[in-house]
Amino acid sequence: MPAAATTTSVPSFSTHAEPASSAPNSFCIVRVNRRRPEARVRMASVRAQAVDTSISPRVSALRPSKTMAITDQATALRQAGVPVIGLAAGEPDFDTPPAIAEAGINAIREGHTRYTPNAGMLELRKAICTKLQEENGISYSPDQVLVSNGAKQCITQAVLIPAPYWVSYPEMARLAGATPVILPTNISENFLLRPEFLAEKISEKSRLLILCSPSNPTGSVYPKELLAEIADIVQKYPRLLVLSDEIYEHIIYQPAKHTSFASLPGMWERTLTVNGFSKAFAMTGWRLGYLAAPKHFIAACGKIQSQFTSGASSISQKAGLAALNLGYAGGEAVSTMVKAFQERRDYLIRNFKELPGAKISEPQGAFYLFIDFSSYYGSEVEGFGIIKDSESLCMYLSEKAQVALVPGDAFGDDNCIRISYAASLSTLQTAMANIKEAVSLLKPCVAA
DSSP, X not given: OOOOOOOOOOOOOOSSSXXXXXXXXXXXXXXXXXXXXXXXXXXXXXXXXXXOOOOOHHHHTOOOOHHHHHHHHHHHHHHTTOOOEEOOOOOOSSOOOHHHHHHHHHHHHTTOOSOOOTTXXXXXXXXXXXXXIIIIOOOOOGGGEEEESSGXXXXXXXXXXXXXXXXXXXXXXXXXXXXXXXXXXXXGGTTOOOHHHHHHHOOXXXXXXXXXXXXXXXXXXXXXHHHHHHHHHHTTOTTOEEEEEOTTTTSBOTTOOOXXXXXXXXXXXXXXXXXXXXXXXXXGGGOOEEEEOOHHHHHHXXXXXXXXXXXXXXXXXXXXXHHHTTOGGGHHHHHHHHHHHHHHHHHHHHHHTTSTTOBOOOOSBTTEEEEEOGGGTTOEETTTEEOXXXXXHHHHHHHHTOEEOEEXXXXXXXXXXXXXXXXXXXXXXXXXXXXXHHHTTOOOSXXX
8 A cells, every 4th residue: 555645844945044934844935136236035935745646546456476576585585694495486597598698699799779660570470470380280470479578468358267377367357457257276187177167157248268388386288188178168159269378388298298279170260379488498587478369469469569668679589589490399408498397396296295285286387386285274383373374384484494485375276385496406405305394393284
């Protein structure tokens, strides 16, 4: 809530060593008349006006991202000398592959530092079209692609949102004036949306369905057969669009396979495919994403982008072009990172299964574990208090284990906590040892 406006006294100013006006909240304006031997001073009191600090109700209603807040807090603690292990951010710990970084450096050296077309460089949009055709089986022309300042910028409204969801989906919907309709899923079904449940909740007023596969925060991957069932339901509602968030498509573990929703029969015309370079190519700081959709949607989104940010960084776009030239699915550079992510995932799964009461859905993609720790809710810890929900559990683990995690309530499921394994194996081993020691002081209150 904005702080209440306060009135501040402004000091008086005078050319004479005379006491300032005694009137509160005033200042003196001094005017010297050079036509007369003696200066005539005219005093004017101007009451200071309180500044209106109110914020738009729509903006005021937004909740800050817990993942960013916890990550920033962990960073501040480390800078203060507290050895906190941050497993909150969805950011690869790898450096951007050298070929991509070099392309960015060359872009600067070669003078590619000016504005680009609002929709993005034509050569990059052509490369994205080629990638989508060869890797995803969906065909677009350059005027059906919009390059943006990160994939997040491509997502501006939503209605039907399966939970657990990425923290920003509901807030983006509210900011756009839409009403989020949350569709809960179950850990026993790998957090995948059941078609029959979607059929119950969908209505003629439904405008947009968001699907994220591989999922943040669960790592779940929708099999093609399940997506086809969802598509059959979507097809019955002419006004319903689908936003398919595919930012983690290359971070996937066998035997799972990625399917682009737009590749399904009848879905191209109503699907907005969001993707980017941050996750698979370790380019989070480059802020580069894209949207592929029928031309009229791209034209509308382009108008919004032109008024808010204009096109993405020219340097980042040159680096993105180099990323797409690494080969199919990012080539060896990406496959090396995926292999490391899988090793870390397997390590954490083995160890968390040793904790009594913890429920795990094995992720098939991305780099997160979304673990149900609700059996520990109600536990009381001396010197801390009662673990009553995901937030208090994460607070306890931050204090006792010095590991920063994200509470599940930020993702729409208070039973769970999210752990990012986008960190080195040695870091995860230290974190796991600390978590086990902290959890050993708790006792499950509910049978798993």
